[in-house]
Amino acid sequence: MAHIGIVGGGIIGCATALHLLDRGHQVTIIERDAGGLPASVGNAGILAIPEIDPIASPGMLLSVPRWLLDPLGPLALRWGDMPAMLPWLMKLLRSSSPATVERSRATLAFLMKSAAADQTALARIAGISGHLRQGGALTVFDTETARDKAFARASENARLLGGFGIDKLDAAESRRRVPALSGNFAGAIYNDGYQTFEYPLTFLRRLQAVLRERATFIDAAASMLTWGEQGITVRTEAQNNHLFDKAVVAAGIWSRPLVERMGLHVLLETERGYNTTFVNPTVTLEMPVFFSEHGFVATPFENMLRVGGAVELARPETAANYARAAAMRRKMRRYVPDLPEEGGTEWMGRRPSTPDSIPVIGLHPGDARIAFAFGHGHLGLTLAATTGRHVADLFAGAAGAELEPFSIRRFQ
Numbered sequence: 001m002a003h004i005g006i007v008g009g010g011i012i013g014c015a016t017a018l019h020l021l022d023r024g025h026q027v028t029i030i031e032r033d034a035g036g037l038p039a040s041v042g043n044a045g046i047l048a049i050p051e052i053d054p055i056a057s058p059g060m061l062l063s064v065p066r067w068l069l070d071p072l073g074p075l076a077l078r079w080g081d082m083p084a085m086l087p088w089l090m091k092l093l094r095s096s097s098p099a100t101v102e103r104s105r106a107t108l109a110f111l112m113k114s115a116a117a118d119q120t121a122l123a124r125i126a127g128i129s130g131h132l133r134q135g136g137a138l139t140v141f142d143t144e145t146a147r148d149k150a151f152a153r154a155s156e157n158a159r160l161l162g163g164f165g166i167d168k169l170d171a172a173e174s175r176r177r178v179p180a181l182s183g184n185f186a187g188a189i190y191n192d193g194y195q196t197f198e199y200p201l202t203f204l205r206r207l208q209a210v211l212r213e214r215a216t217f218i219d220a221a222a223s224m225l226t227w228g229e230q231g232i233t234v235r236t237e238a239q240n241n242h243l244f245d246k247a248v249v250a251a252g253i254w255s256r257p258l259v260e261r262m263g264l265h266v267l268l269e270t271e272r273g274y275n276t277t278f279v280n281p282t283v284t285l286e287m288p289v290f291f292s293e294h295g296f297v298a299t300p301f302e303n304m305l306r307v308g309g310a311v312e313l314a315r316p317e318t319a320a321n322y323a324r325a326a327a328m329r330r331k332m333r334r335y336v337p338d339l340p341e342e343g344g345t346e347w348m349g350r351r352p353s354t355p356d357s358i359p360v361i362g363l364h365p366g367d368a369r370i371a372f373a374f375g376h377g378h379l380g381l382t383l384a385a386t387t388g389r390h391v392a393d394l395f396a397g398a399a400g401a402e403l404e405p406f407s408i409r410r411f412q
């Protein structure tokens with residue numbers, strides 16, 4: 001059995017650590033900000049198994065210019081960051097051809113098909129329960145035409161994934177299921193394939209607490225990985241060296257500089273999302289409600305309601321623009337007039353995204369003792385358990401050819 005170092009203690013690093021421990025390895029996690037609030041703690045908290053459509057789509061070229069005119073709309077670009085992001089944007093455009101979209105969809109479906117079972121296995125390994133709630137989700141639409149088009153797509157995706165219960169609803173039936181939706185809209189789709197996590201922060205902290213007992217945490221920022229006969233060395237910014245038999249890079253958006261310092265290339269940029277969390281809200285929902293035409297979602301947690309999402313393409317260090325969180329609250333009041341516009345806590349998180357929406361899960365092409373596990377974009381919470389299992393299989397030499405599309409080789 002090996003001693004394996006994992007750079008990054010977000011949801012991907014923690015799920016991977018638990019799978020490796022379960023296979024009998026010794027694990028050390030190097031995390032520079034264990035009490036921090038990265039993407040893994042502030043997300044919408046949804047196990048989004050039905051979502052297998054990549055962000056690039058054939059219709060994208062028609063919608064993007066309209067979206068970009070609105071700096072608070074579903075998609076915004078920080079223009080000053082555009083030159084740095086150009087290679088990623090160009091690849092995003094190339095990924096929107098119908099053939100590439102279909103390939104990405106099938107590739108994501110391969111991961112999603114086992115996501116529910118992998119979550120169950122992860123909970124067993126961690127010894128936790130009660131963290132996931134069944135109950136599906138609603139997606140509301142402003143027009144019946146948009147709802148019907150989305151219904152056809154959702155039905156096709158459900159078939160590809162092995163079947164979920166999907167209902168096409170008018171506005172009255174939607175309000176019967178979620179009474180707070182008293183504003184104007186044309187109808188909705190109910191999909192029982194979605195589940196909701198207890199609360200992303202609580203879930204991650206529970207996994208981290210288990211790992212503090214079974215693994216070692218090093219409070220440090222990794223600056224580079226080097227390899228030699230003796231093993232893989234993770235050097236920290238404080239110039240300390242930690243030697244392992246094997247190592248995993250699972251540092252979210254910050255994986256890119258670590259990969260580049262190993263001489264590899266990757267197209268990984270930040271799709272930032274903003275949200276607002278209301279504690280003890282005066283209004284709540286019976287299940288998550290997606291406002292897909294406006295790019296955001298509202299998720300009810302035990303005594304909280306979180307409203308947000310959308311996409312802002314910007315470099316990780318560019319200053320946040322919380323007006324985007326306020327814009328989503330305002331938009332939601334059209335559907336849920338009782339939602340307070342002020343009073344919640346705003347947050348911004350960085351989705352680590354590849355232009356083809358396919359995460360990087362694979363071994364270093366030049367050294368099979370190093371694995372990559374990052375680039376999960378909008379779906380890292382959903383895919384963490386699956387990713388962890390695949391990384392453990394890769395190290396065991398037990399991974400199949402199905403993992404080839406996830407390799408970092410595609411960017412070399």
Ligand SMILES: Cc1cc2nc3c(=O)[nH]c(=O)nc-3n(C[C@H](O)[C@H](O)[C@H](O)COP(=O)(O)OP(=O)(O)OC[C@H]3O[C@@H](n4cnc5c(N)ncnc54)[C@H](O)[C@@H]3O)c2cc1C
Pocket residue numbers: 007008009010011012013030031032033034036038039040041042043044045046047048220221222223250251252253254255272273274275308309348349350351352373374375376377378379380381382383
């Ligand atoms: C608004 C929003 C809503 C979302 N909703 C959902 C959802 O409902 N369902 C879903 O499945 N996904 C959702 N996501 C996506 C999901 O949150 C991310 O894909 C996932 O959290 C990425 O996890 P990660 O562990 O790769 O990265 P992170 O959460 O960013 O964690 C990376 C960790 O690595 C550490 N680190 C970085 N660099 C170093 C270094 N050099 N040395 C040591 N440590 C380092 C960081 O401190 C951090 O703790 C959402 C994201 C956003 C922004």
